Amino acid sequence: MSDTKDDKTLGVNSKKTLTMKRPGSEQGTVRQNFSHGRSKAVVVETKKRKFSLPGEKPEAPAPTVTLKPRAPQPPRPAPTQAPRPAPTQPRAGMVLNTLSSEEMEARRRALQDSRLREVEERKRAAEEAARRAEEEERRRKEQEESARRQAEEDARLAAEAEARRRAEEEAKRRAPAEEKPKVVAPVKPVVADDDEDVRPRGATAVKRGPVKPEVVAPKPVKKAEPDRRRGKLTLTKALSGDEARGRSLSSMRRRQEKFKRSMHNEPREKISREVVLPETITIQELAQRMAERAVDLVKFFMKQGQMMKPGDVIDADTAELIAVEFGHTVKRVAESDVEEGMFNIEDRSEDLQSRPPVVTIMGHVDHGKTSTLDAIRDARVASGEAGGITQHIGAYQVEHNGQKITFIDTPGHAAFTQMRARGAQVTDIAILVVAADDSVMPQTIESISHAKAAGVPIIVAINKIDKHEADAQKVRNQLLQHDVFVESMGGEVLDVEISATKKLNIDKLLEAVLLQAEILDLKANPDRTAEGVVIEAKLDKGRGSVATVLVNTGTLNVGDIIAVGNEWGRVRALVNDGGEQIKSAGPSMPVEILGLQGTPQAGDRFAVVENEAKAREISDYRQRLAREKAVARQAGQRGSLEQMMSQLQTSGLKQFPLIIKGDVQGSVEAINVALDKLGTDEVRARIVHSGAGAITESDISLAETSGAVILGFNVRANKQARAAADQDGIEIRYYNIIYDLVDDIKQAMSGLLSPERRETFIGNAEILEVFNITKVGKVAGCRVTEGKMERGAGVRLIRDNVVVHEGTLKTLKRFKDEVSEVPVGQECGMAFQNYEDMREGDVIEAFRVEMIKRSL
Structure with missing residues (x-):
């Protein structure tokens, strides 16, 4: 391979030669330091350049390896620089264009990573294809299994229907033959030999009764055996899991028995019942009283176009229509019928016997009612009452001349009006105690009204006749004004002058009571329910x-x-x-x-x-009934939200929440009445809860929720309630005299009243001239025509007798000095706060506003 070709391969086509051999290189290790105390060992290679001498043959280059890009990546563009012309032959001192060892190592690693990725991708693709094939095969098997089960179920249902049809045809065919009287022996169930072989050893035999001639069961055949046993779950099937469990033999047998019962089921005879219907009743309760199913009643309502549930409440008229529709008779009752026959039972005259009279002692407070009763009983009751006044109804029975008399002592305080009224209602005779030195008082008049309203006779006991200022005749004269005519004044009312402390004429008072009782001829039947x-x-x-x-x-x-x-x-x-x-x-x-x-x-x-x-x-x-009345009363008081808001805006009513606990019910009732009378249009006491008994933790919780104050009348809080009250900051006040309780609540409610705004006139001034002063504004030069002008007072600007502005004075000067007040007849300068529309002839009125504390 020539150098020219080698240069083209390395420079132009980016096809570099990679080799594992590193000739002429030296390695070393350098510790490299980074931030945050990190370090790293780096391998450094030093390569020596190789020079070729003239006349030497260059070494053959190593085989080249082309780096192929991965399929998803686009091919890299070729370098844009122009190819460098390669020399025809190497010259002395010329360095071959070879790759460094770092680049060769990097490309070797990239090639290995590429090969590994390709292998992993092919492996993943093969696994994914296998998994999809398995999923498709499993889905196909499930569909085939479902279709097979459905076909088996359809075949079984068709076989059962065919068997029923044949049984019905056989029954119809034999019906004429059975009209002849003959004895039919009970048919024993025939069990095939195959059944005995299939039945597991030790299994309990199925007990079958005699088969009626109308229904003939089809004879089991051998070919149906596998289908009959198909529903059983065997050990082999359970372990192999090749077939899901189907319908069991017991289930199939129960289904056949149900079908037989439905064929021979005759309609029951309708039983008519007397249904007791109250004013309202639920559909479920109505169904139970009629011995019907609640679903039948719901279906009846649906036919009528109403969607009802068994728990819905219907009225008596609707219930009566339904009961009659279902063939029952109805007896209507009202809820109040439960009280019938309790009271006012008529007694026969021969069963009546004389009974002691019930006498109520009434009158004004401190007129001696309890002292008179003490003199009669020889007891000391008045000293035991708090404050020396009676706050409870006391009932006692005494005996005089062999005859018993029942006395009821009522309180005389104004708060105990209902107690006096209650005492007058249960009594036969009323003794009106009037102090000879105090004469007729408000509670005396009220006691007379209660006695007249109850229709009981009155005996007047004029007490305290032992005092020097006693005047019994004055008492008789004042009683005439209230239609009480005593015998000495020509009337029919008995009167006795007594002294409770000296026990004077007490016997005469008792004789007068017995005389009045003899006139009334009081009788009752003791031999009956009380x-x-x-x-x-x-x-x-x-x-x-x-x-x-x-x-x-x-x-x-x-x-x-x-x-x-x-x-x-x-x-x-x-x-x-x-x-x-x-x-x-x-x-x-x-x-x-x-x-x-x-x-x-x-x-x-x-x-x-x-x-x-x-x-x-x-x-x-x-x-x-009491809850319904309470809810109706609260709804009437509360009204809608708009009414409440309008009432608060218009009236500004403030409420004082209270929780009242007393020793007896009568005292609590009296306190409620007394506090209710304290209320005005601005402030009112709201009784959150009241009752008889000690103060408990539930009362503390209620007070915390409602923000109320707890009042205890002759009762105390237990240890747990006191601890809870201290923890939650709830105030508990104890009283034993009703006067003190009413006075304290009156003062507390007075604090809720908004103070009264009272305006006091100070003086008038007339504006003579208006000056416009730079950086100050308009200043009115005035002369005080009436009273005086004070700094800090409220002022009104009056123009043609019409108030055009109301505010405060910004400055009040006499010449150039600020003064606190200017008397009548002198001139001064005044300026208003945030107002400058002043004119000559206007009148300035000065006034002082005071906030006066109010009380109930």
Whole structure:
């Protein structure tokens, strides 16, 4: 090969000679340092140039290897430089154009990498083709298997249909022959020998009953044996996995039995039932009462064009139409029917017996009601009450001249109006206690109204006649103004002058009560179930819910099941007014009942029912009714969102949230009424929750959620509730006198009232001339015509008796000095803040605004 050809190969065609031989080169290692402390060992080669002498024959070059580019890459363009003319023969000192060892090594590695990549690509392509072929083969086998199974299933169904058809034809053909009376022996099932061979050893034989002549099973043939056994899963099949499990023999047998039952199934006889329908009922419940399927009722509604579910509620009219459509009779009942026969049961006259009178002591606060009752009972009740006033209804029974009298003591404070009304409703006689030195007072008039509304006779007890300023005649005269005519004034009302502290004329008062009771001829039937009314109720920590009740008629025994208000319970114990446990309580006897499921409301009526189911049904009905009323009341108060926002914008009503817990239900009721009366159009107390019993953790949680203050009346918080209140920052206030509670809440609600804006007139000034001063603006030269002008006061600019601006003074000067005020008759200069439209003749009015704190 000549040098010219070699130069063309290396320079023009970029086909360089690669060789593994490295003649005349020396190698060495150099440590190369990089950033971040990294280093690398690099191999350095030193090559010696080879000179050819004149006359020497050049060595034959090594065979050349052409580098071929890979298929995806485009071919590289050839170099653009012009080919260099090669010399005809080598000259002395001329260096051959050969590749360096680094380039030769790089090209050798590139060639090896290219060959490896080509081999890997061919290998991957072969694997991908094999995988696709396997996938196609598997898919083809699955389709063939599915088609085979479908064909087998179709063939089996066709065989079963053919067998049924033949059985039906055979039955029809034999039907005329069976009309003759003959004894047909039961046909035993025939088991083929092949079946015995196929059945595994130790397997339980299939128990078949006698076959009816109407249905003749087809005789098994030997060729159908493999198909019959096809559904069994054998060990060989399970291990090979060549066939999926089909329908089992048991499944096929159950299917045949179901078909036989459907052939001989006769329609059941329709049973008509009496369906009790309440006011509303669900479709599921209606179906159960009719002994029908709920899906049949849903289908009936769908035929009528209504899409219903079994849980949907329908009214009684719709339920009645459905029941009649399904062939049943209907009995309509109302939810209130559960209370029928509880109260106002008529008694026969021969069963009635005399009962003690129930007397209520009423009157104004501090007129001596409880002291009079103490004198009658020889007890000290008034000293035990907080503040010396009665805050609960007390019921007691005393005996005088062998006859019993039941007394009920009511509070006289204005907040206990409902207690007095409740006492008047359960009583037979009302004793009106009036202090001789204080005469008729507001609560006295209110007690008279309650007694007249209840229709009970009144006995006037004029108390404190032992005092020097006592005037009994004045009391009688004032009672005339309220239509209470005493006997000494020509009326029919008995009056007795007494002294509770001296126990004067107490016997006369009791005799007057017995005389009035004899006139009334009070009777009741003790030999029947008890009825009565709740006087007071509370939640005792040790005894649970305790209700003080007054038995009106009948006899209440331990163990009776009673329904009282929204609650019910079994009487566990009866406690009289002396704290003794008794077995039974007759008419007109006050007792405490233990064993109720919850705390009833004061004033609720109670009655004895026959069983717990009845009591629970009554309680559920009343609780549901109470919830519906509460929801309706809240909805009426709340209204829509627009109404609430407009009400807040127009009225600016502020609410004071409270949680009230008291010792008894009556006290809580009285507190609610008293706080409700404190409300105005601007601020109102909102009772978040109220109830009888101690303060618990649930009350603390509710107060935290609603931001309310907890008021405890004669109750305390337990340890856990106190810890929760301290942690959450909830305020708990304790009271034992209702006066203090109402006063504190009144002051707190007064703080929510916006202060009153009060404006005070200071003086007037008339503008004489308006000056325009550079860098200051317009300044009005004025003369004070009335009062005075003060710096910092509010001012109004009045033009033709019309206020055109209201603001504050920017400056008030007397000559060139700033002054605090300018008296009447003097001249001054004034400038307004952010206003300069002043004219001669305008009047400037000065005023002072004061914010006055308001109270309820």
